Amino acid sequence: MIQLRDLKKNYLVQGKTIPALHGIDLKIEKGEIYGIIGHSGAGKSTLIRCINLLERPTSGEVIVDGVELTKLDDQKLQEQRRQVGMIFQHFNLLSSATVGDNVAFPLKLAKRPKAEIRKKVDELLKLVGLEAHRDKFPSQLSGGQKQRVGIARALANDPKVLLCDEATSALDPQTTNSILALLLDINRKLGLTIVLITHEMHVIRSICDRVGVIDGGRIVESGKVLEVFLKPKHPTTQEFVEQVADSTELREAVAHEKATGSRTIARVTFLGEQTYQPILFQTMQETGTVFSILQGTISRMKDTPYGQLVVELEGDEKQSMHAIETLRKRGLEVEVI
């Protein structure tokens, strides 16, 4: 659906060339939710703005639904942009127009007939749950409601792609969740491809299928959300994982245990159905190993449940190794720390 090829962007600041993106290659499939996570200044905002050419890349190709955007003239580009909706961190609604007029705005720009606009606005307001607020002005709405207006507006032209530029960063956690649920709902109902950028792990974990970690203008790690976050390789990715799994405590616990004896400490990862089965307990019982749990998480990424337990195995090394081998045979991932 979206393909970026060797995308580079330099900014000219006071006569000096500052590179923001160093050759990004990215392929986003139709119907998926792709998340790009990075710290501020990593280039994620520039990257998402390149997808609809709000920022013109210095070099490289931007292909959306088979059309190379950088080669289009202004008018063709304006037509193509209607295929790509966008929502923003600060909503960017017209303060002088009502909720209804804001949603109607892109249709008005596309010069659609009035009756069609009315009907479409009704549908969209219903979809985002704002039928009752049609005649209000943005200043009368809460942040979450404003973002719902933004979403309805972005969907007005029936786009194939929705770009979300830090869409939940200005919202409180509860409102963030309701907006994420709405995005997931739209993705499923309309089969819309969604690209979002964020600095919050929580956003990626809740709704994304795949993720790209951006750092210093480069995608340093990418893949399925589960794989990237259960086995983070790049230091930046590890930092983001630590945002949600409080590993400083774990590190202290491990250090403490290691200092007190020659015990084996292992991280056991469960995926999907395994998460709710007593595999760990059974295995330990069968092999006669005594264990204690130092830290544990049972959670889900989008729809997949997963668990990660850090366990300490008591007894001699040979016995512990046997237990670990058995766990591996039963399909669990075990890493000795």
Add this chain to the structure above:
Amino acid sequence: MGLTLENVDWSEIAEGTGATLTMLGFSTLFAVLIGLPIGVILFLTSRGQLLENRAFYSFASIVVNILRSVPFIILMILLIPVTKAIVGTSLGVLGAIPPLVIGAAPFFARLVETSLREVDRGVIEAAQSMGASNWQIVWNVLLPEARSGLIAAITITTVTLVSYTAMSGVIGGGGLGDLAIRYGYQRFQTDVMIVTVVILLVLVQILQSFGDRLVLKFSRK
């Protein structure tokens, strides 16, 4: 010795007030019609905007500054030949309108530029992302979003024009300023002077509070 109004010819005052209002109405109208597009162009060609063009912006900016820095009373005299060419006379109500417009339009254009700068950059970006053309952005985003600022700009321009119309009395422009100079100054009839000043003062008050009310009505922030 109290103030008597023995020299005041009320029919002449009424006529003068009418002439001032006529000058004010037409000059405001044309100053807005000419100044608005100039202000929009100044904004669009300024740095970081949709039609950024440094050479054009600097040139337009200098022209606007020159017109604004010439004192109105001198501008009026300098423009006499231009005025004659446009409306056929440099006297009376008709002769006063061209210099009023030329004096006020650049001033208004600057105010327009400033109020457009107040429009949230993100909203312009959002419109671009929806495939809006530059013209659509001006018409459907910039002008409506800056509406209350623009109304305030029109109010300030009109109030400034009130004092300009009075000045135009010096070169035979007609209206209340003309009365004040001919009777109040040249014939020492202080009462006429005071009456004209009071009328101008009331006029400014009415315009300002009307403008303020409109701004409040259209303000959505």
